[in-house]
Amino acid sequence: MSELPVINSRSLELSYKIPISKTKRFWDGLKEGKILATKCRRCGKLYFPPVADCGACYSSYMDWVELSGEGRLVTYTHVIVKPASFRDEQPYTVAVAELKEGVKALAWLTNVKRKDIKIGMGVRLVPKQFTDGRVAYVFTPLTGEGRDQ
C-alpha cells in the first residue's frame, strides 16, 4: 500500500538534556573504574541503578557504596533487529544478572562467545568507555565462572 498519496510532514530532531546532578557521583565513579550504588541511610535499601531519593521510605539521605560487580547471569537476549539510533552497532547481547550484593543490573554482555553463555554463569559488571567517548558499563564473564558463586 506504499503507492498511496501522502504529504511528508516537516521533520523534527529531538535530543533531551537529562539532568544527572544528583547521581553525578555514579558517572564519576565509572571513570575511576568503580560501579557505585546508593543505599538508603534510613531503611537500608540498596539501589542499582542508583537513585537520589528512596521510594521505599521517602528518605533523601543516600550513601554511595561500591559494588563488587560480581554476579550470576539471570537471563539474556541477542538483539538482532536494532533501533534506528543503534543502526551502526553490531548485534549485541543484553543480559540481566543478580549481583552479590542482592541487586540486579541490565547491561550488554561482552567478551564471550554466544555458545558459551549459560544462565547461572558468573559475570562481572565493569565500567566501559564506548567508541563515541561515552562511559557506561558492561558485563564480562568472571574468570573461573560460576565456581566462586
Added chain:
Amino acid sequence: MRRVAIIGVGHSKFGDRQDVNLKELAFEAVKPALEDAGVTPKDIAYVTVGSIGVWSEEPLPAVAVAEYCGLTGAGLVRTEAACATGSAAVYNAYTAIASGMVDLAAVIGVEKMREVDTSLAVELIGRAGSYLWEFEYFGMTFPSYYALYATAYMNRYGATEEDLALVAVKAHKYGALNPLAHLQREISIEDVLSSYVVSWPLKLYDSCPISDGSAAIVLASEEKVRELRIDTPVWIAGVGYSSGTSTLSYRNDFVGIEASVKASQQAYRMAGVGPDKIDVANVHDCFTIAELLAYEDLGFARRGEGFKMIREGETEIGGRIPVNVDGGLKAKGHPIGATGVSMIVEQTKQLREEIKPRSRQAPLKNYIALTHNVGGTGHYCYITILKR
C-alpha cells in the same frame, strides 16, 4: 458504584492503513459503535481516547479525533498506559459512569504506527521502558524485553521454541478467519522457526506486526440501558489493574508478570468468579511468550505449565478455554491504543454470539469473558471481565 454496560461496538480493519489519517481511521470505528448503540454524537457526555500518538502527526490526538467525530463539547481526555492504553481508556470511562458523573460515554482507541519507518518505530517503542538505564547505552527493544522473559521461562520450565511457535500458529489460524485482522493467513511451525531472529530467542513470527487500527465502544449506565431499550447489554462485571517497575532489573524474576497476577485477582474478586468460569478470553500476546505467561498469570494454568495448554490445544475453540480466537495481537495486529478496546469489542461480540464466521464463535456456558491487556513488559496491566 453503578453497573455499567457496553451497548455499542465498532472496529476498523487493522493493517497498513496508508489510505486514511488518524482521524479518518478513528471515524471508521466510532460510526458503527454509535449506530450499534442507537445514539448520536450529541448524546455522548464523556470521551476517552486511547492513543500513544508519537508515530503520527498529531501530538495530542484526542481533541483532533473528537472534533472529526462530532464529539466536540463532551468531556475529553487522552489516556496512556503503554500497550494497555486502550484498556486504561475503557477503565477511565467505566469509572465516569460507575461513579454517577455521566450516563453515556465513548471510548476510542486509535493508533497509526506506520507513518514512520520500522527502525524508528522500533526505537520509539524501545525507549518506552526505562530510557536512561536501558535504552541510552544498551538499545533495548520491545522484542528484547520479552526475549529476556522467554529465555528465563524456557530455561526454568523446559518450554521450547516449538511451543512458542504453536502460539503463533494458533493466532494465524484464527486471524485467517477474521476479515478485520492485519495478517489473514495460516502459517506452520516451520514458518515460525525459519523466520529471521528479531531478538533471540524471539523471531519475526513470534512478534506482532506494527499496525494501524481503531476500535470504539459506547458505555452506558443501567438507567440509560433501560431508557434506550438495549436488548443485549454486556455488563462490565469486574475490573482489575496493577503496575510493575519501569526499570526491568528491579523485578524479582522473569518467568511471570506480577502486575497481571495482581490485576486478575482483583478483577476475579470483583466479578465474583474464578478463572474456571471464563468461557473465552483475549490475552496480551504481543509476542508468543507473552501468551504463555498470561495463561499462568491469569490462573488458566499452574505456574510453569502454560506451555502445556498450547501443546494440548486447550486454548483453541473446542478446548477448555478459547484464547485470542480473533487472531490476537499476533495476527490481528497491535495498533497500541486500539488494542485494549479491540479486545473488548471482540469479547462483547463473542458474548452476544454475533461472531462471523461462526467457526470463530466460542461456545458459551457461563456467558463470561475476560480481556487481559499488558502495557510494556508488565509495566501496566488492566483486566476486564464481561458478563452478558
